[in-house]
Amino acid sequence: MFDPSARCPCSSGDTYGSCCGRFHSGETAAPTADxxxxxxxxxxxxxxADYLLRTWHSSTRPPGLDLDPGQRWLRLDVLGSTGGGLFDSEGTVEFVAYLRQSGVRDSLHENSRFVREDGHWVYLDALA
Structure with missing residues (x-):
């Protein structure tokens, strides 16, 4: 369990409990693709992993997800987005996520595509 009073990993500046923790617990759904x-x-x-699977589009969701406990996620930089707002049905978010794995720093640069499924935003896939 992550400390609700700790700074949220998403780099918003808010506490986990008042930021992403609300979505993870199911208290509310994310209102935008961002x-x-x-x-x-x-x-x-x-x-x-349960939240990741719940927020993955049914057509692209894997049957299971094993997260690597050796990965430490360090920082998130959002580079830009298209659509994905309160009244949109699809959108993209480009980001760079920084991590450390086996003592080596690395990064993941992705332009993710999101759509609404059953009224909620879900991750569809990454654009090539």
Whole structure:
């Protein structure tokens, strides 16, 4: 369990409990594609595989997800987005996520695609 009073891993500046923790617990759903992407990053950081699977589109969701406990997620930089707002049905979010694995720093640069499924934002895939 991640400390709700700790700074949220998504780099918002808010506490985990008032930021991504609300989405992870199911208290509320992410209102935009950007918030969903940030909450998914935080789910990787806190090891919440169930949330990642719940917020993955049914057509691309894997049957299971094993998170590597040796990965430490360090920082998230959002580079830009298209669509994904309160009244949109699709959107993209480009980001760079920084991590350390086996003592080596690395980064993941992705332009993720999000759509609404059953009224909620979900991760569809990464654009090539």
């Amino acid at each position: 918030r969903l992407m940030r909450s998914r990053y935080s789910a990787f950081a806190v090891g919440d």
